[in-house]
Amino acid sequence: MEPRDIEIFGALAEELHFGRTAERLHVSPSRVSQAIKKQERRIGAALFDRSSRRVELTPIGCRLFEDLQPMYHGMREGIDRATRAARGKTQVLRIGMINANHEDLRPLLDAFEARRPTCDLNIRYVGFNDPFGPIRTGAVDVQVAWLPVREADLTAHPDAG
Numbered sequence: 001m002e003p004r005d006i007e008i009f010g011a012l013a014e015e016l017h018f019g020r021t022a023e024r025l026h027v028s029p030s031r032v033s034q035a036i037k038k039q040e041r042r043i044g045a046a047l048f049d050r051s052s053r054r055v056e057l058t059p060i061g062c063r064l065f066e067d068l069q070p071m072y073h074g075m076r077e078g079i080d081r082a083t084r085a086a087r088g089k090t091q092v093l094r095i096g097m098i099n100a101n102h103e104d105l106r107p108l109l110d111a112f113e114a115r116r117p118t119c120d121l122n123i124r125y126v127g128f129n130d131p132f133g134p135i136r137t138g139a140v141d142v143q144v145a146w147l148p149v150r151e152a153d154l155t156a157h158p159d160a161g
Contacts (some may be wrong), residue, residue, distance in 0.1 A: 001039060003075065008035040009047065010072040013065040016055045020125065080122075089120040096126040096140030105144070 001009075012021045012032060022029040040047050047061035057065060084092065093112075095102075102109065102123045109121055126134050126143065132151055135143040149156045 001042070005035050005039055006068060006072055007075070008032055009039055010065065010068065010076075012036060012048065012055070013057055013061065015125075016057075018055065024125075084120050087120070089118055091116075091119040092122050093119055093142065094122045094124055094140045096124050096134045096143040098126050098128060098131055098145065 008021065008025060008027075008031075011024055012018065015021045015024065018029045018032050022032050025032070036047060043060070043064070045060045046058050047064060049056045049058055080092070084090065093116075113119070113121060124134065124140055126140070131145065132143065132149075132154060134140040135154065143154075145156075
């Protein structure tokens with residue numbers, strides 16, 4: 001598998017949506033589909049069950065994702081670190097958002113970047129199906145969510161009791 005095909009497979013396994021995967025990787029949905037079909041032909045089995053309403057990993061796709069995940073994440077992190085270093089950024093703050101329209105927060109994001117010029121902000125889409133999963137697993141550092149948040153293990157504000 002080519003590195004780009006691994007990236008497409010990994011992103012689709014995380015997003016479970018061809019359009020969001022394409023947007024995330026800055027390619028067309030047809031490119032995502034072609035890459036997955038190529039991988040499925042090479043492996044000889046379906047990696048995803050797809051319908052017009054859903055995309056799910058097959059058991060073989062799930063196994064492949066589990067096997068490739070450490071390498072895939074290492075590759076992504078290495079590229080991200082090199083890209084940040086080239087821009088003079090040494091840190092990253094990963095912000096999870098259910099609503100992908102982060103422009104409403106642009107004044108706050110700009111103020112943060114002005115105060116922390118070496119910190120890169122990384123906005124990550126969080127799905128409605130598991131809105132607090134990424135904050136629980138550490139995939140995001142901060143979660144933007146509608147209040148109230150009634151989760152026993154989460155705090156909606158640093159000073160909350």
